[in-house]
Amino acid sequence: MTVNSKNRGLLVVLSGPSGVGKGTVCAALRGMIPDIVYSVSATTRPPREGEADGVNYFFKTKEQFRAMIENDELLEWAEYVGNYYGTPRRFVEDTLNSGKDILLEIEVRGALQVKQRYPDGVFIFLLPPSLEELRSRIELRGTESDELIRGRMTVAAEELKQIENYDYAVINDRIENACSRIRSIIEAEHCRRERVVAGLQNWMTKV
Ligand code: 5GP
Numbered sequence: 001m002t003v004n005s006k007n008r009g010l011l012v013v014l015s016g017p018s019g020v021g022k023g024t025v026c027a028a029l030r031g032m033i034p035d036i037v038y039s040v041s042a043t044t045r046p047p048r049e050g051e052a053d054g055v056n057y058f059f060k061t062k063e064q065f066r067a068m069i070e071n072d073e074l075l076e077w078a079e080y081v082g083n084y085y086g087t088p089r090r091f092v093e094d095t096l097n098s099g100k101d102i103l104l105e106i107e108v109r110g111a112l113q114v115k116q117r118y119p120d121g122v123f124i125f126l127l128p129p130s131l132e133e134l135r136s137r138i139e140l141r142g143t144e145s146d147e148l149i150r151g152r153m154t155v156a157a158e159e160l161k162q163i164e165n166y167d168y169a170v171i172n173d174r175i176e177n178a179c180s181r182i183r184s185i186i187e188a189e190h191c192r193r194e195r196v197v198a199g200l201q202n203w204m205t206k207v
Pocket of ligand 1: 015016017018022041042045076077078080085086087105106107108109110111
């Protein structure tokens, strides 16, 4: 058993405005960091083309989602442009206790709730190169009506203001650049003195 495997895993939160490319970055990160576990959220929004239940999201009705809140099954949840999104709590806890890292791709209000429960989490904010670039990325996706696009741009402007609650800001100019920056952040966080020393307690105390 390695020293680090005795530690709890890292909880990594990735947020950023709609259209910044969080989904694409997460998909690319899976290839780059195969050991990290991805938290699958529950949502009441309908699946987009190509999305599968249990893979991209757990798709729920509003009643089912409310029951999850009432049964304390969610680590955090938030309403976003008319739908609910939330992180299943048990899966996160089990993954961390097994010593594995977990990545949550969630919006800013949910991230704040996670920070209250896990202050030692690593909070990363993904930024677009510019606001104009963000708008054209949202429009290019073409999966949403004009009204939804306007709603997402308004929320995006609000979300950008929350950057002060994050530890790191990564500009998504190119997917591969953003991914390698995130990988570097995760590696550096694993080398934090307090995390490493916590894993060495058994023999450090005998020195
Ligand atoms: P989308 O509908 O584009 O998949 O996601 C909309 C927003 O909801 C994104 O900002 C995404 O990060 C966020 N989101 C996805 N899952 C969760 C979750 O479990 N909790 C919270 N608070 N936000 C989520």
